[in-house]
Amino acid sequence: MTKPRIALVIGIICISIFPVLVRLSLTPGLISAFYRMLFASVIILPYVLITNKLKIPSKKMLVLASVCGVVFGLDVGVWNIAIQESSATQATLLTNLSPVWVGIGAFLFLKDKPLRNFWIGTVIAIIGMITLVGVQFFIKLDFDLAFFFAILSGMLYAVYMLTSKFVLEETDVLTFMTVSVVSSAIALGVLSFAMGEPFSGFSNTGWGVLVIQGLVCQLLAWLLISYATKYMRATRVSVSLLGQAILASILAWIFLNETITLQMVIGGIILLFGIRITFYTKQISLFRMPKKAKS
Numbered sequence: 001m002t003k004p005r006i007a008l009v010i011g012i013i014c015i016s017i018f019p020v021l022v023r024l025s026l027t028p029g030l031i032s033a034f035y036r037m038l039f040a041s042v043i044i045l046p047y048v049l050i051t052n053k054l055k056i057p058s059k060k061m062l063v064l065a066s067v068c069g070v071v072f073g074l075d076v077g078v079w080n081i082a083i084q085e086s087s088a089t090q091a092t093l094l095t096n097l098s099p100v101w102v103g104i105g106a107f108l109f110l111k112d113k114p115l116r117n118f119w120i121g122t123v124i125a126i127i128g129m130i131t132l133v134g135v136q137f138f139i140k141l142d143f144d145l146a147f148f149f150a151i152l153s154g155m156l157y158a159v160y161m162l163t164s165k166f167v168l169e170e171t172d173v174l175t176f177m178t179v180s181v182v183s184s185a186i187a188l189g190v191l192s193f194a195m196g197e198p199f200s201g202f203s204n205t206g207w208g209v210l211v212i213q214g215l216v217c218q219l220l221a222w223l224l225i226s227y228a229t230k231y232m233r234a235t236r237v238s239v240s241l242l243g244q245a246i247l248a249s250i251l252a253w254i255f256l257n258e259t260i261t262l263q264m265v266i267g268g269i270i271l272l273f274g275i276r277i278t279f280y281t282k283q284i285s286l287f288r289m290p291k292k293a294k295s
Contacts, residue, residue, distance in 0.1 A: 002231075003231075004227060004228040004230075004231040004232050005228070005232070007224040007225070007227045007228045008224065008225060008228035008232070008237060008240055010224050011220075011221045011222065011223075011224035011225035011228065012221075012225075012240065012241060012243050012244050012247065013247060014216050014217055014220050014221035014224070015217055015221040015222075015225075015241075015244055016244040016247035016248045016251060017212070017216060017217055017251060018036075018213060018217040018248075019244075019248040019251075019252070020248065020251045020252055020255055021209050021212060021213055021217070023252065024209060026202065026203060026205060026206035026209050027202050027206050027209070027210060028197055028198065030077055030188070030191065030192050030195060030197050031192050031197040031198065031199065032209075032210060032213060033073070033076040033077060033188055034185065034188040034189050034191075034192045034197070035210040035213070035214060036076075036210070036213040036214045036217060036218045037073065037181055037182075037184045037185035037188055037214070037218060038185045038189070038214065039210065039211055039213070039214025039215060039218075039219075040181045040185075040214045040215065040218040040219040040222075041178075041181050041182045041185045042214075043214075043215065043219055044174070044177060044178050044181060044219060045178055045182060048174055048175065048178050053172075053174050053175070054174075054175055054178060055172060055175050056171070056175060056179070057170050057171055058170075061167055061170055061171050062179060064163060064166065064167045065167050065171060065175070065176050065179035065180050065183070066179055066180070066183040067163060067183075068160055068163050068164050068167060068176070068179075068180045068183070069179060069180035069181060069182065069183025069184035069185075069186075069187065070183050070184065070186075070187045071156050071159050071160045071163065072156075072157075072160045072180060072184050073183070073184035073185070073186075073187035073188040073191070074156055074187060074191075075153050075156035075157045075160060076184075076188065077187075077188055077191050078149050078150075078152050078153045078156060079149075079150070079153040099122045099125070099126075099158075099238040099239045100122060100126075101154060101155050101157075101158030101159075102158040102161050102162060102234055102238040103118055103119065103122060103238075104158075105158055105159070105162045106162060106233075106234055114233075117277055118233075118236070118239070120274075120277055121239060121274045121275060121276070121277030122239055122274065123274070124270060124271075124273060124274030124277060125239055125270075125271050125273075125274030125275055126274070127270055127274070128267050128268065128269070128270030128271025128272070128273070128274055129267065129271055130267070131263060131266055131267030131270055131271075157238075158238070161229070161234050161237065161238050162234055164176065164180070164226065164229055164234075165229055165230075165234040168226060168229055168230040169230070173223060173226045173227050173230060174223075176226060177219075177222060177223055177226055181218065181219070181222070225237065225241075239274070239275055240275055243271070243272065243275055246268040246271060246272065249264060249268070
């Protein structure tokens, strides 16, 4: 396994902790996202300034990296609103359609076009995700504002993945992460203030959870994922991130005593199989033409 793939796996493990921490409900969802970015910024910004590792190649890359941060912040904010207005399952399921948007965007704007394997693997992975959460959730879907917010979250996430891939081709990971996470913290701070979210008054455990989110779920996780994105196809990374649903379910079973059913196990296996197909190096042919006989 190559270094980028190892980094991606560890990064996915780190972000899989986040849903479990959010489910503890020690702080409001939107404000927890703000502090997640803020605590990450407090660590990475002084480090790159003191070590002189903040190397911005051009104003264009600075603007694009800032846009990435704002988009990512809006993604988290919109996703949290969708959860508050509907359910975590519905919001997560609809947001996880992001690989489709990434694939379409990559086909239109990136040099590395998605291979047939990506589309096949994505379809299988989404089927696995549907099996994991249960078809009954589709029957209960409400096509309200929360529904469209969840769809918007997936689209914003896709924009982030595609833009970050473009920026990381010319920018080192530390510089990109610093600019994007600071921009994200500012965007979420403004959004939280506008929505009247409380910035204080949490328990010691709540503050501890916020610190873990910032250092593990954001700083460490997205340094690793950004590193993987720099050297891998954005489409592969986006589909691989669906694996966090499986890890989050396992962690919820361990720490929150949530039930894991046979249906969830089967869905997880299908999802992992879909992800594996996207990493297959040879093109998968759906229709094989018979070889011509030698005359």
